[in-house]
Amino acid sequence: MRRLISSGSPFETTAGYSRAVVEGNWCFVSGTTGYDYATMTMPESVEDQTRNCLSTIGRVLEDAGFSFADVVRCHYYVTEAAFADRVFPILGETFGAIRPAATMIVCDLIRPEMRIEIEVTALRRG
Numbered sequence: 001m002r003r004l005i006s007s008g009s010p011f012e013t014t015a016g017y018s019r020a021v022v023e024g025n026w027c028f029v030s031g032t033t034g035y036d037y038a039t040m041t042m043p044e045s046v047e048d049q050t051r052n053c054l055s056t057i058g059r060v061l062e063d064a065g066f067s068f069a070d071v072v073r074c075h076y077y078v079t080e081a082a083f084a085d086r087v088f089p090i091l092g093e094t095f096g097a098i099r100p101a102a103t104m105i106v107c108d109l110i111r112p113e114m115r116i117e118i119e120v121t122a123l124r125r126g
Contacts, residue, residue: 002023003023004018004021005020005021005022005064006019007019007032007056009035010040019032019060020063026122026124027064027065027122028121029119029120029121031117031118033111033116034046034049035052042113045115046086047087050091050116050118051090054091054094057118061120067122068095068098070122070125071095071122072100072121073100073101074095074101074120075119075120076102076105076118077118078116079108079109079114079115079116083116087116
């Protein structure tokens, strides 16, 4: 049964997407930026944005009945290559023991204040 999960972001309605889609044992979490969705503010540092991304993703996974331990794939999008070394320790705190397959891409994001976007896929194992 397909289930749609929302984080309450107004972007979800505007752009016509779900923060996550659960299909069977899979959970596909959309690209998530560093906004604090309670205040709709964006911290300046890539480190704080990364922590916000992971916090939002963690809540969404929990709402969907998953956890970070279920994550099998991560995509990281950063706006500067130099950000990689700054976010690796933060990512390692969350994913170090889990060790999902991962890709990091340097690219532009849709708003200039965005420094990182994270997308994950999780699989619930029996």
